Amino acid sequence: MIEIMTKHKRLWETFHALTAIDSPSFGERKFCDELKKRLIALGVEVYEDNAGDKIGGDSGNLYGYLPGDTALPPVLLSAHMDTVEPGKGKRAIVDSSGLITSAGDTVLGADDVAGITIILEAITRLRENGRPHRPVELLFPAAEEKYGVGSAVADYSRVASKEAYTLDLCGSIGEAANAAPTIIAFEVSVKGKAAHAGFVAKEGIHAINAVAGAIAALPEPLEGTICNIGQISGGIANNIVPDLCRVSGEIRSLFHDKALAQWEAVKNTFEREAARVGAIAAANMRVETTAYTTPLEARVVQRFKAACAKVGVTDYIHATMGGSDNNNFALRGIEGIVIACSMHDVHSTREYSRLGELQQCVELVLELVKG
Numbered sequence: 001m002i003e004i005m006t007k008h009k010r011l012w013e014t015f016h017a018l019t020a021i022d023s024p025s026f027g028e029r030k031f032c033d034e035l036k037k038r039l040i041a042l043g044v045e046v047y048e049d050n051a052g053d054k055i056g057g058d059s060g061n062l063y064g065y066l067p068g069d070t071a072l073p074p075v076l077l078s079a080h081m082d083t084v085e086p087g088k089g090k091r092a093i094v095d096s097s098g099l100i101t102s103a104g105d106t107v108l109g110a111d112d113v114a115g116i117t118i119i120l121e122a123i124t125r126l127r128e129n130g131r132p133h134r135p136v137e138l139l140f141p142a143a144e145e146k147y148g149v150g151s152a153v154a155d156y157s158r159v160a161s162k163e164a165y166t167l168d169l170c171g172s173i174g175e176a177a178n179a180a181p182t183i184i185a186f187e188v189s190v191k192g193k194a195a196h197a198g199f200v201a202k203e204g205i206h207a208i209n210a211v212a213g214a215i216a217a218l219p220e221p222l223e224g225t226i227c228n229i230g231q232i233s234g235g236i237a238n239n240i241v242p243d244l245c246r247v248s249g250e251i252r253s254l255f256h257d258k259a260l261a262q263w264e265a266v267k268n269t270f271e272r273e274a275a276r277v278g279a280i281a282a283a284n285m286r287v288e289t290t291a292y293t294t295p296l297e298a299r300v301v302q303r304f305k306a307a308c309a310k311v312g313v314t315d316y317i318h319a320t321m322g323g324s325d326n327n328n329f330a331l332r333g334i335e336g337i338v339i340a341c342s343m344h345d346v347h348s349t350r351e352y353s354r355l356g357e358l359q360q361c362v363e364l365v366l367e368l369v370k371g
């Protein structure tokens with residue numbers, strides 16, 4: 001215990017202190033204030049945008065700038081401020097091997113405090129060692145866990161970087177995602193006609209049956225595409241032919257046009273199958289994130305691979321089916337990847353992190369920003 005804690009004392013203190021602050025999506029105020037304070041103490045210029053007003057949260061996205069060698073291209077490091085539920089009263093505990101878990105009844109919050117802790121430690125180290133480095137831009141978005149709505153409306157006018165590393169991925173240090181999906185959320189309402197189920201059932205139009213028929217008739221998703229019916233509700237009593245049934249779900253694809261094509265197929269199937277029994281389907285969708293693929297030849301990827309080699313970890317670059325703030329960076333022409341930062345079993349109370357991995361990722365980040 002003593003040994004590992006002495007070695008990683010500062011990392012642990014930062015991680016512990018930051019996870020102790022409640023920071024639900026749209027309620028990141030206290031967390032943002034603490035982060036601001038810490039960044040200013042490290043000589044980082046900070047600026048908070050007004051995204052909070054736009055998304056109905058109490059905090060904007062926090063931008064930071066650490067001046068560096070202006071002859072070198074700036075680099076953007078990012079990690080989101082919000083954590084998922086259950087996340088109130090989080091308490092991180094560490095054991096003698098450096099394994100960090102939550103006290104049990106909440107998530108740990110490593111997603112994404114691990115990323116923030118690593119960035120803060122890397123900046124602290126840069127200040128201490130005085131070595132030349134690239135100008136470093138930081139972006140700590142609010143409400144990433146809500147399909148990245150914070151970074152979607154961030155003020156990008158200050159962001160000069162064309163390369164980004166988003167610290168927000170599960171897996172071993174060295175793992176990174178260079179592609180992420182378009183995510184479409186959809187909802188279909190099928191309207192039939194109510195009737196007494198005991199006396200005149202044939203006069204009704206069974207909305208639940210219509211939906212069941214549509215779901216059974218849904219085409220196989222296109223290759224590399226996922227379609228999930230996540231929620232269904234309908235009917236009000238056992239003796240009434242239900243006149244309304246609502247369905248909602250999600251489509252994900254690494255190719256934006258395939259996601260749209262899948263949506264068209266879903267919509268058409270519901271409309272066709274509802275019409276077949278005399279019901280009417282009203283279908284709506286929203287594009288939550290837009291797919292990107294950062295080529296493996298891109299400098300941002302090559303630099304990451306070189307940094308992994310330098311630090312002695314194996315690089316493993318692959319696509320992910322999860323969205324992140326990097327989807328929004330890609331929309332703004334910033335080429336980026338999402339890198340693993342010691343968060344495991346996220347979005348559950350089993351979530352954990354490791355001090356040794358956090359330290360490894362700090363070394364990796366120091367390589368990424370090196371002059």
Ligand SMILES: [Zn+2]
Pocket residue numbers: 080111112144168
């Ligand atoms: Zn995350």
